Each structure stands twice: as structure tokens, then as C-alpha cells.
Amino acid sequence: MPRVVLVTGGARGIGHAIAAEFARDHAVAITWATTVPKGLPDKTLAIRADLLAQSAAEAIVSQVLNRFGALDVIVNNAGQIGMSPAQDFDAAALQDMLGVNLLAPQALLAAALPHLKPGAAIVNISSVNAVLPPYGASIYGASKAALNLWTRAMAKELGPQGIRVNAVAPGAIDTPESPRSDDLKGLFVKDTALGRIGQPQDVARAVRFLASEEAGFITGEILTVSGGYRL
Template identity: 60%
Template sequence: MTQSASRKVALVTGAARGIGRAIAASLSADYDVAITHRTTTPEALSDGMMAIEADLRDPQSYERIINAVIARYGRLDLIVNNAGIIAGSPVDSFDHDALRANFDVNVLAPHGVLAAALPHLGRGACVIGISSVNAVLPPKGAAMYGASKAALDLWTRAMAKELGPCGIRVNAVAPGAVNIPEAPRDAALTQAFLDMTALGQLAEPSDIADAVSFLASDKARAITGEVLTVSGGYRL
């Protein structure tokens, strides 16, 4: 579909709460926003927002999500691949289904959503992934999660190279430890993260949202294939 002069449209996956919801709220100032959710029903959607229930482990969901966005808004300008799964992977055990889900949601879903959306993306469109510092700083006991985010980083650079001639930018944001009120850490773990962070404070979901908004904006028009770390200086 040819893009109109109407308000731009963003899709944020996994945005019922936490970082995803902060990203959606921040983008809603400039975009109509569609969000996906699976187990948590989003509350109090603002005008111009829509929610799509979807399990991103299911490859049939990608086309359905994009079709719903286009049916509602008629265009798509920004994809934020925020949905993610963290599954432990201790070296002395193997849970195939849990580890498969890591890669299905963290790597395959971004590619599947992009493939479904590509016919609707014009010059100036953006794709932004939510990676992790664990892509380069291996997490003990969750190596496969880190590996999935490392794969997402490589995919980000590869897609930037492939889609650059189409005028589509592809970047990622890599959070460190983030203070998410809906999923608080215990005091000892929080302090351990603080001790490893140069600024001595955890990022907030709004900090990640600000980075996404920047990468989506014209101020970042010459930036593609990059992973922007937002960690407060974690493990410098």
C-alpha cells in the first residue's frame, strides 16, 4: 500500500508492560501505535493505540500481526522488536523447549515480522530491536539467552546492510539492568548490579524508550547497523 500523509504508525512487540509499554507510550506522541501482548492484557490504551494478542513463538502470527496493523492504520513506519524471552541454560541440564523459545522469540520473530511487513515499509522506515548487554557480557547460567541476543545484534547489522539501499534503517538498543516496577529484583541482586554500574544507578524503562525514540527520529537519519548500549556503564 502506498503510504499516505497521515500520522506515522509504529508496531511495538511485547508492550503490555515494562520496557515495551514505556516505548509505546513515548512513541505515541508522534505515532499511532500498535502493540502485541501474550500473557498480560494491556491496560488503559490511549487514543491511537491498538493491542494485538499474539504468541511470537508461532510463525503464523507474523502475517496476522502485520495484516491487523495495516487494516487499522493503512501504513507502517516503525517496528520495535521488544518482545523477548529469558530462559536459564545451566550447563548441566538441557531444556529444549525453553531454549528453543529463546531463539524463536528473540531472533526468529524479528525476522518473521520484518518479512511480513516489508511490502508495507517505504523509504525512511525504521526497525529497532531490543538487545541486551548480555550479547557481549555472557550471563552465568543463561548463556543461550546471551547467544540469542548476540544473534540479534548480528541480524541487526545484516539487515541494515540489506535494507540500506531501500532507505530503511535498522538498529538496536542494548539495555543493562533496568528497574522495572512490575518485576522488582530483591535488594541484594539490585545492589550487586549497582556495584557493577559506573553511574551507580539502574536505568528506567523511560531511558530505553528515549533511546528508541532517538534512533527512530530524523536526528539519527545517518545511523544504521548500530547497537546503542544504555546501561549506566555496566561492567566497564
């Protein structure tokens, strides 16, 4: 059954792969900030938005409803990653990171909740760094750990309404927008049970599953998609 899916940060990388996966047979809206969307079906609704803006969430939900008349799935993919070594403190940058990674999903949920029906699903994009602390980027890891807790808390709060909330925690994913050196890729591959680096489609398929009726009795879970990284 076709559904209406909103993917934040859907113009590139993992978000683009998620949007393309759903666009095969669902109505899709994406948000983007700086990268102009390319390679998605013409019917895709692309909304330019600053997720940190005060009224962004309400405006996004309104545009989705005006175009499609419903909203069934929210994929909170947009995120910020940045360094935060112990000796440095940039309050504005760190607040922006926490805002995009944690507070923006809450804002979207608050705006969308009156329109979500039983059977709706929310899938958050977390990271293995929520449990494997990244050296020099502790605030990023902490923001994803907080997102995991928020995922479980919202699953508990929204379960009585028939709304499921889960997360996918990718490991090392190879995207054109964030190229890694061959040496770094080799290190990731060495520590990965399946012996390869991940692709955006690996994450997209996991997100599609968690949003589907096949996962109808799964909520509050953090699904690691890492190929067995650091087992």
C-alpha cells in the same frame, strides 16, 4: 511528522514504556501474549498474538495496516529469558527462546517488508548480555548476540531501500514486573558508572531517537543503554 509504530511485547515493562513514549505523538500498535495491556491511550491498537505461531507475523502486519494504513517503525521488544546451565538441556524451552528473541523479528520483517517505505526504521531490543555472558543463561545471551549480528546484517541488506536497522542493548533496568532485591540492585549500582539502576523510560527514549529522522544516518548500530555498566 506522525508515524505508525509497532511495538512487540508492549503490555508491560520496557515495551510498555516504549509504546507510551511513541503514543505521545504517533499512532501505536502493540502485541501482547499474556499480560492484558493497561495504561495506554485508547487509540492504541493492542493485538494479542503468539509470535511463535506460523501465521502470526502476517496477521499482525495485516491488522496494523487495516487500522492505520501504513507501517513505519517496528520495535522488536518481545523476548524470553531463561536459565540454561551447562548440565541441563530442554530443547523445547530453548527453541522457544530462540524463536521469540531471534526468529520472530525475522518473521515480522518478512511480512512487513513489502509495505515499508524509504525512511522506515527497525529497532531491536538486545541486551548487554550479548557481550557480557550471563552465568547460567548462556543461550539467552547467545540469542541476543545473534540478534545483534542480525541487526547489522539487515542494515546492510535494507540500506539500499532506505530502511534503517539498529538495536538498543539495555543494562539492568528496574521494572515492576521483574522486581529485584535491594541487595541485587546494590550490586548493579556499584558496577554502574552513573550510580543508579536504569528505568524503562531510559530505554524508551533511546529507541525513539534511533527511530527518528534525527538518527537518519545511523544504521547497523547497537546502542548500549546501561549507565556505564561494568566499564
